[in-house]
Amino acid sequence: MTRRTIFSAFAAFMVFARTMKGAKMTARRPKQSGERRAESDSAGPVLFELTAEERWPVRGLDPVLHIGGTIIDSYRFGNAENTSLIFTCYDASQLQEGAAVFMRYGQDESSRIDFPNFAWSTVKE
Amino acid sequence: MRRLALLLASLLPLAAQADPAAAGPLTVATQDYKIAAVPMPTVAYPIDIWGQVWYPEDLAKGPYPFVFLLHGNHGICRAPGSMVDLGTTSFPPNCPPGQVQTPNHAGYDYLARRLASHGYIVASMNANAINVRANGNPERGQVVVEHLRYWQAWNSPAGGEPFGTMFSGKVDLQNIGLMGHSRGGEGVRAALEFNRQAGRPFGIKGIIEIGPVDFGRTTSPTLVTTGNPVYDAADTAWSVILPSCDADVSDNQGMRAFDRAFQITETAGPTPKSQLYILGANHNFYNSEWTPEDPGFSCIDFPIITDRPQQEAIGTVYVNGFMRTYLGGEKFQYLFHGDSDQPTSIRTPVAHSYAETPARNLLIDNFQGAFSPMNTLLGGPNATGNIAAVRCIDTGCRNPPPAAWRHDPGQAAVRLDWPDGGTGTPYYAIHVGPDGGGPRDVSAYALFSFRVAAAFDPKNPVIESQNFSLRMVDATGAVSKLIPVTNYKAIPYPTGYGFRRSVLRTVRIPLADFAGVDFKQLTRVDLIFDKQPQGALFLADVLFAPARP
Numbered sequence: 001m002t003r004r005t006i007f008s009a010f011a012a013f014m015v016f017a018r019t020m021k022g023a024k025m026t027a028r029r030p031k032q033s034g035e036r037r038a039e040s041d042s043a044g045p046v047l048f049e050l051t052a053e054e055r056w057p058v059r060g061l062d063p064v065l066h067i068g069g070t071i072i073d074s075y076r077f078g079n080a081e082n083t084s085l086i087f088t089c090y091d092a093s094q095l096q097e098g099a100a101v102f103m104r105y106g107q108d109e110s111s112r113i114d115f116p117n118f119a120w121s122t123v124k125e
Numbered sequence: 126m127r128r129l130a131l132l133l134a135s136l137l138p139l140a141a142q143a144d145p146a147a148a149g150p151l152t153v154a155t156q157d158y159k160i161a162a163v164p165m166p167t168v169a170y171p172i173d174i175w176g177q178v179w180y181p182e183d184l185a186k187g188p189y190p191f192v193f194l195l196h197g198n199h200g201i202c203r204a205p206g207s208m209v210d211l212g213t214t215s216f217p218p219n220c221p222p223g224q225v226q227t228p229n230h231a232g233y234d235y236l237a238r239r240l241a242s243h244g245y246i247v248a249s250m251n252a253n254a255i256n257v258r259a260n261g262n263p264e265r266g267q268v269v270v271e272h273l274r275y276w277q278a279w280n281s282p283a284g285g286e287p288f289g290t291m292f293s294g295k296v297d298l299q300n301i302g303l304m305g306h307s308r309g310g311e312g313v314r315a316a317l318e319f320n321r322q323a324g325r326p327f328g329i330k331g332i333i334e335i336g337p338v339d340f341g342r343t344t345s346p347t348l349v350t351t352g353n354p355v356y357d358a359a360d361t362a363w364s365v366i367l368p369s370c371d372a373d374v375s376d377n378q379g380m381r382a383f384d385r386a387f388q389i390t391e392t393a394g395p396t397p398k399s400q401l402y403i404l405g406a407n408h409n410f411y412n413s414e415w416t417p418e419d420p421g422f423s424c425i426d427f428p429i430i431t432d433r434p435q436q437e438a439i440g441t442v443y444v445n446g447f448m449r450t451y452l453g454g455e456k457f458q459y460l461f462h463g464d465s466d467q468p469t470s471i472r473t474p475v476a477h478s479y480a481e482t483p484a485r486n487l488l489i490d491n492f493q494g495a496f497s498p499m500n501t502l503l504g505g506p507n508a509t510g511n512i513a514a515v516r517c518i519d520t521g522c523r524n525p526p527p528a529a530w531r532h533d534p535g536q537a538a539v540r541l542d543w544p545d546g547g548t549g550t551p552y553y554a555i556h557v558g559p560d561g562g563g564p565r566d567v568s569a570y571a572l573f574s575f576r577v578a579a580a581f582d583p584k585n586p587v588i589e590s591q592n593f594s595l596r597m598v599d600a601t602g603a604v605s606k607l608i609p610v611t612n613y614k615a616i617p618y619p620t621g622y623g624f625r626r627s628v629l630r631t632v633r634i635p636l637a638d639f640a641g642v643d644f645k646q647l648t649r650v651d652l653i654f655d656k657q658p659q660g661a662l663f664l665a666d667v668l669f670a671p672a673r674p
Contacts, residue, residue, distance in 0.1 A: 058211075058212050058257055060373045060374045061338070061373065073259055075259060082200075082212055106375075108375045109624075110375065
């Protein structure tokens with residue numbers, strides 16, 4: 001192996017990620033009065049709840065949910081155990097069908113957790 | 126292993142220096158304080174003015190300088206006896222039944238008590254009321270200023286509850302130092318700004334930050350824009366401690382604030398700025414209430430400090446040394462410019478960056494100019510031989526991951542890669558004179574200074590330091606002897622958490638070491654890459670600086 005090959009292998013090894021055991025995401029629209037919306041109705045907020053078997057840490061960097069190019073940084077804990085983290089997207093029109101979804105703390109790539117691509121059909125009323 | 130040991134030995138202190146971590150002569154007392162439900166203009170609910178103060182038991186010898194500490198974002202509730210801290214689901218934040226508030230502010234007892242023993246009044250604020258939410262750093266600054274207003278009242282002849290007149294006339298609020306950790310770092314910088322906007326009612330003489338965030342400077346389109354202003358540390362002495370193994374603020378955002386120190390406009394001075402990149406240190410061990418780093422965490426190349434007292438010793442040396450230098454007028458500047466060995470209680474390498482107040486320097490090049498790197502900022506023509514010299518800024522300085530360049534988006538550098546296909550000795554000659562190639566009088570300065578970092582590149586040695594030589598040339602053609610840069614600083618291979626960061630460090634060389642040239646008519650500084658057959662370096666902020674303070 002050349003020095004550069006060894007170097008490249010070493011470099012690839014060094015990018016690592018932490019995992020959150022049992023991390024899952026669900027999406028729902030907050031209850032409101034009136035007729036049921038169409039699935040892709042862009043009005044109003046959508047809540048994304050990230051759950052895991054371990055607690056989401058409180059860090060200097062904020063957790064941020066990325067859905068395609070949409071950045072969702074409004075969050076709160078969903079339970080006292082901190083195993084639920086709820087993000088609010090206030091403008092659902094920004095959500096693109098099929099967009100890649102991940103959460104990470106600030107720019108910390110090692111904290112990145114990927115979820116299935118966004119689908120309106122998974123958003124519960 | 127022997128080479129690694131030799132490198133580490135070259136980085137570690139060789140001789141004992143005065144150590145500000147030593148206990149002082151005064152007996153220290155401490156007390157909690159809490160004023161419930163105080164309305165704050167930018168917080169949606171009233172908050173408690175809650176903190177702890179450490180002070181010399183004999184207050185009769187006051188007034189004493191005042192040091193104020195601010196922790197960062199962390200869980201705010203825990204079960205009694207537990208160190209597992211949690212966020213809450215409600216605002217205003219209240220802990221659920223069976224849990225108690227985390228005393229985040231008490232985690233600096235180890236350094237506060239020691240500092241108070243030298244004649245300082247030290248208060249640490251609990252920020253739980255504005256924790257576990259997005260951003261909140263301008264609010265942190267507002268709450269710091271509110272605490273200072275309470276201290277102003279407690280320092281008045283009338284005093285006030287809960288202290289009565291105990292502190293009346295004992296607190297020197299024109300000689301204040303702030304310390305902020307994590308989000309507390311940007312928070313105390315925000316407090317500096319609010320104090321400036323209010324006409325500087327409080328005399329903030331110095332700020333030191335530990336692993337701070339810098340949310341106001343997240344300009345990349347892939348980042349969250351917090352809307353925070355960019356908070357700089359103008360008109361005050363300032364230092365930042367960056368843990369190389371920071372698993373929380375893992376992008377070492379505090380280095381951006383240091384980078385900006387070279388360009389800020391100041392009216393007071395001199396107010397030096399410094400950066401201390403601590404090899405192996407982590408984020409949480411600077412607060413004794415914060416549990417260890419993320420268990421999934423590991424640190425590349427350098428072992429993380431697992432011994433909490435070792436890291437607390439680092440916090441004590443630099444925080445106390447900072448306050449005793451810039452508030453107390455003692456002579457611990459060596460801790461911050463890094464031109465000499467660090468005290469023996471610092472058992473890990475520290476990479477220093479240091480900047481005098483910009484007006485005190487003669488800046489030759491910061492590689493911001495349109496014709497950089499072949500002309501300096503002042504216009505002088507540079508020359509190269511068998512080396513590729515390419516200016517870079519922000520993302521342009523980044524290699525593919527895991528290499529990382531975490532400097533301020535406005536920080537420019539020249540990247541030097543050698544050899545460049547030739548056979549001659551590679552060199553980069555920096556002209557110090559004005560446009561047209563004439564000489565410059567630098568005799569009023571005492572030091573030649575620049576910042577340098579190794580790139581994450583297989584051309585660099587992994588174990589030993591990168592190295593090159595410097596010399597100066599004057600208008601008569603006289604040439605100084607060649608000096609190896611490693612006589613002053615090592616340039617190690619990039620390390621860091623998750624990514625290999627190229628962190629610029631300052632090299633300061635006394636002009637006296639370039640004997641043989643006339644500093645009244647200096648023409649150029651030559652960087653000659655004769656020590657290693659190949660390499661890749663970032664070079665930045667080339668300047669002449671005044672004598673050491």
